[in-house]
Amino acid sequence: xxxxxxxxxxxxxxxxxxxxxxxxxxxxxxxxxxxxxxxxxxxxxxxxxxxxxxxxxxxxxxxxxxxxxxxxxxxxxxxxxxxxxxxxxxxxxxxxxxxxxxxxxxxxxxxxxxxxxxxxxxxxxxxxxxxxxxxxxxxxxxxxxxxxxxxxxxxxxxxxxxxxxxxxxxxxxxxxxxxxxxxxxxxxxxxxxxxxxxxxxxxxxxxxxxxxxxxxxxxxxxxxxxxxxxxxxxxxxxxxxxxxxxxxxxxxxxxxxxxxxxxxxxxxxxxxxxxxxxxxxxxxxxxxxxxxxxxxxxxxxxxxxxxxxxxxxxxxxxxxxxxxxxxxxxxxxxxxxxxxxxx
Ligand SMILES: [Zn+2]
Numbered sequence: 001x002x003x004x005x006x007x008x009x010x011x012x013x014x015x016x017x018x019x020x021x022x023x024x025x026x027x028x029x030x031x032x033x034x035x036x037x038x039x040x041x042x043x044x045x046x047x048x049x050x051x052x053x054x055x056x057x058x059x060x061x062x063x064x065x066x067x068x069x070x071x072x073x074x075x076x077x078x079x080x081x082x083x084x085x086x087x088x089x090x091x092x093x094x095x096x097x098x099x100x101x102x103x104x105x106x107x108x109x110x111x112x113x114x115x116x117x118x119x120x121x122x123x124x125x126x127x128x129x130x131x132x133x134x135x136x137x138x139x140x141x142x143x144x145x146x147x148x149x150x151x152x153x154x155x156x157x158x159x160x161x162x163x164x165x166x167x168x169x170x171x172x173x174x175x176x177x178x179x180x181x182x183x184x185x186x187x188x189x190x191x192x193x194x195x196x197x198x199x200x201x202x203x204x205x206x207x208x209x210x211x212x213x214x215x216x217x218x219x220x221x222x223x224x225x226x227x228x229x230x231x232x233x234x235x236x237x238x239x240x241x242x243x244x245x246x247x248x249x250x251x252x253x254x255x256x257x258x259x260x261x262x263x264x265x266x267x268x269x270x271x272x273x274x275x276x277x278x279x280x281x282x283x284x285x286x287x288x289x290x291x292x293x294x295x296x297x298x299x300x301x302x303x304x305x306x307x308x309x310x311x312x313x314x315x316x317x318x319x320x321x322x323x324x325x326x327x328x329x330x331x332x333x334x335x336x337x338x339x340x341x342x343x
Contacts, residue, residue, distance in 0.1 A: 003201070003247035006240045010248070013190045014168065017242065018058040020045030022080045023147065025295075026203075026245050029080045031055070032194055033062065036166030038070030038095070042185070042194055043244065046147040047083030055084065066091045071155070071165070074098040075196035077105055077181045079148035081244060086149040097163070099174050100156035101213045102181035109150040116211050117141050120298060123209060123219070126326050127305065128280030129297055136294050157183070170194070175233060177226025178205040180213045184233065191237060196244035199233065199252060203245070204259055209302045223306025224313065227263065230256050267307045271330070274308075274317055278329040281305055 001009070007017055014035045019028040022045065034040040045051035059065060069092040074082045089096050098106060105112050117138055124134045157163065159174040163185070170185040178197045185194040197205050207222035234256045241249035249255055266288075273279060273287050285292070285300040292300050308328055311317035315334030320327050 001239070001250045003250065006248035006250050007242075010192055010240055010242060013187075013192060015187075015192060015194070015242065016062060017248075018055065020051045020054050020058075021048075022046045022051065023048065024080055024144075026080065028245070030242070030244055030246075031081075032242060033059065033064070034165050034168055035062070036168050038165060039064065039068055040071040040073060040165050041069050041088070041094075042073045043075055043081040043196060044072060044084035044088055046080050047087070047149050048147060052084055052087060068092065069094045071095045071097060072151075073157075073163075073185070074102075074106065074151070075183055075185075075194070075198075075244065076179045077102055078179060078197065079144065081196065082106070082151065083147045083149050085151040089151060095155045096151045096153050097155035097157050098151075098153055099172065099181055099183045100158060101174065102183075103153045103156050104215065105181065105213050106151055106153055109148055110145060112215070113141075113145055113148065115215070119211050119217060120209065124282075124298065124301060126324065127301055128282035128325050128327075129301060130282075133294050133297050137298055140295055159183075173232070175229035176220075177207050177222060177229045179208060180210055180220065180225075182229070186236060186238075191239040193233070193236060193238040193241045193252070195233070195241050195249075198229065198244075199241055199249060199255065200243045200245050201247045201249050201255065204262060206299050206302055207306045208299070209305060221306070221309040221313075222302065223263070224309050226306075227260070230259065263307065263310070266303070267310050270304065270307050271311055271316060274311070274328045275330040278320065278327040280325055280327050281308065284308070284328070 016033045018031045020031055022029050029045050032042040072094050121134050157172045161172045163170045170187055173184045175182045175184050175198050182198050184198050207226040212220050234253050238252055241252045273284055281301050281304045284304045317328050318331050320329055
């Protein structure tokens, strides 16, 4: 089955992909219209006139309007997925659903995003990212916030619950990793998984360092959480996985295995760099990718810290604090396969 055939099969099952433009490097975001009762939109696109215009056109092409929508499901907390939700809810009166753990974050979006940015800034400084880069990134992030939204969640979802949308029964499965709120929706009857950014065909979903949804300041190990979420998804007998960006996936187990192999290779590379000499997260990122664009600094640090977490958990690397900065050094012991070692 090609990705196009997969979309065709999903459409026959009443699940239609809408591709909404975003101003971000990732390009268009895939939203999904479930033509059933209630008429349901999974993710909305960012809060921009262009996105709203395209959403209206694509709904119209299927004989619907914004006002017809009855339920909006948000797959996770990122602005390219939820930005239009306030406008849609105001115009349609639609219910807004998301995993219950994410409700406080979403309902206080602006404040929480600011707190998250502060936390991210101190984390970046601690990992050796230069101050000017950190400040530049903070202002980029603030300027992006207008594409977000602060929805009122009228339908909190429990992990494991069955969401009935007419004759579509979707099992709600919380799959933290890419973000703490990532949730996938499993249509067991049709073997279709709506996965959003949990699994993307052409890019490895970045396990972004993000504060926990309860607002506490303990850092979660995003890649560790993501790997355990991917293991669960790998077990699903899915035939079609509908992603938040790019093409539909028809071989999710093979794709997940490829991701695991990639994490292992990268962890090995990072371990070799740390064995040469103690390094900060930023120094490791530079050794791997050179001088990346300012906007990529946090993404690459998230990648590095995620992989170092695997090595630290396996006992192969330890954190040493050097004034205000954290460096990593080799322990010359520990499990030989950090990724598979923790089962
Ligand atoms: Zn995302």
